[in-house]
Amino acid sequence: MPDTEIIEQLKQGNENAFRRLVENYQKLVVNTCYGMVRNREDAEDIAQDVFVEVYRNVDSFRADAKLSTWLYRIAVNRSLNHIRDNKKHKWFQSVESEVEAKNRQLLQLESSKVDQPEYDLENKQRAIILHGAINSLPENQKVAFTLSKYEELSYQEISEVMEMSVSSVESLLFRAKKNLQKKLHKCYKKKCM
Amino acid sequence: MNCQVVQKKLIFFLEKELSGAEMKAVHEHLDICPNCVLFAQEMKATLSILDTDKNPEITPFFYTRVKAKLENQVEAENQVAHRPxxxxxxxxxxxxxxxxxxxxxxxxxxxxxxxxxxxxxxxxxxxxxxxxxxxxxxxxxxxx
The missing domain is CATH 1.20.5 (Single alpha-helices involved in coiled-coils or other helix-helix interfaces)
Known part of the structure; x- marks a missing residue:
C-alpha cells in the first residue's frame, strides 16, 4: 500500500492503515530516536508518542510532503524535548556522580550486546567515549550528524527534515565532525581510548 | 603535511571527504608516522561503533503498545470532557x-x-x- 493511500485511509480513521503505517515505519522512527537519546527503552517510548501524534494530527499532513520527512521531523523534535526534559530533571535531582552514570551506561551497553562476545570491553569503552562526544555536540549538529550516520540520509533529505538549506546542512556536518575529532583527539591524548 | 595538520583532517580522511591531493598527502604522512597511524586506527575503530549501533532490535508488540497508548490518551481526554x-x-x-x-x-x-x-x-x-x-x-x- 503506497504512503498516499495509507494517509488517505488514516484520515478516514481506518485502523488497518494505522497498523500498516506503524509496521512500515517503526524501525525508521525507533532508530532515529535511538540515535538521539541512546537509550533503547526511551527511544521506543518516544517512537510510540510519535505514532500517536501522527494518528491525531494526520489531517494537518500536506499531501505534497514526504511521509518519512514528516516522521523524521516529529521524531527529532520529540527526542530533543526528551533530552531537554531530562537535563532539567537532572538539574533538579541530587547530584549523581559521573562514575555512577558511566557505570549505568556500561551496563546498558552490556545488556544490549550480550549476545555478541566480540563486543569486548575495549569497544564498550569506545562506545561510551563516542556517545559522550556526540552528546556534547550542539543540538543542530547532533541532529544533522545522527540523521546522516544513523539513517544515512543525504544532505538534501536532512535539509528537508531540518527545514534549512543544503549548504547549512553541509556546514553543520562539517562542524560536527570537526568537533567530534577534537574531542576524540583530546581523549586520545589523555590515553582514555 | 605535519602531524598536527593530519590529525585535524583525519576524520575527513577516514570518511573520504578530502580532495584527491589532500588524501594523497595524508596517506603519505601515515606511511611514515607511526603515531598518526595509531591515532587513525583508534579513530576508525571508534567511528565504526556507529555501524554496530544502528538498527536496534525493536521489542515485539510495538503496534499493540502504540494502540494502547493512544486508547489511554483518548480515554483520559474523554473522562475530562464528559465530566458533568x-x-x-x-x-x-x-x-x-x-x-x-x-x-x-x-x-x-x-x-x-x-x-x-x-x-x-x-x-x-x-x-x-x-x-x-x-x-x-x-x-x-x-x-x-
Missing amino acids: VLVRVLQPVAFSIILLFGIYGGIRLGNTSSSKSVNVVAEQELIPYWNDLDAEPIEIFLLD
Whole structure:
C-alpha cells in the first residue's frame, strides 16, 4: 500500500492503515530516536508518542510532503524535548556522580550486546567515549550528524527534515565532525581510548 | 603535511571527504608516522561503533503498545470532557464560596475579639473603688 493511500485511509480513521503505517515505519522512527537519546527503552517510548501524534494530527499532513520527512521531523523534535526534559530533571535531582552514570551506561551497553562476545570491553569503552562526544555536540549538529550516520540520509533529505538549506546542512556536518575529532583527539591524548 | 595538520583532517580522511591531493598527502604522512597511524586506527575503530549501533532490535508488540497508548490518551481526554457540567462549574464555585466564608469568618472573629477587649477595659473603668476602712473605721468596729 503506497504512503498516499495509507494517509488517505488514516484520515478516514481506518485502523488497518494505522497498523500498516506503524509496521512500515517503526524501525525508521525507533532508530532515529535511538540515535538521539541512546537509550533503547526511551527511544521506543518516544517512537510510540510519535505514532500517536501522527494518528491525531494526520489531517494537518500536506499531501505534497514526504511521509518519512514528516516522521523524521516529529521524531527529532520529540527526542530533543526528551533530552531537554531530562537535563532539567537532572538539574533538579541530587547530584549523581559521573562514575555512577558511566557505570549505568556500561551496563546498558552490556545488556544490549550480550549476545555478541566480540563486543569486548575495549569497544564498550569506545562506545561510551563516542556517545559522550556526540552528546556534547550542539543540538543542530547532533541532529544533522545522527540523521546522516544513523539513517544515512543525504544532505538534501536532512535539509528537508531540518527545514534549512543544503549548504547549512553541509556546514553543520562539517562542524560536527570537526568537533567530534577534537574531542576524540583530546581523549586520545589523555590515553582514555 | 605535519602531524598536527593530519590529525585535524583525519576524520575527513577516514570518511573520504578530502580532495584527491589532500588524501594523497595524508596517506603519505601515515606511511611514515607511526603515531598518526595509531591515532587513525583508534579513530576508525571508534567511528565504526556507529555501524554496530544502528538498527536496534525493536521489542515485539510495538503496534499493540502504540494502540494502547493512544486508547489511554483518548480515554483520559474523554473522562475530562464528559465530566458533568454541574461538577465542572459547581466545584470551583463551591471552593470559592468556602474560601470567601473563611476570609469573612476570620475578619469577623478578629473584630469580635478586639471589641470584647475594649468592653473589658470599659467595665474595669466603671467599677468604683470600694474602701471598707473608709466606710467603717476599725475603732467603731471594735467598739461594736
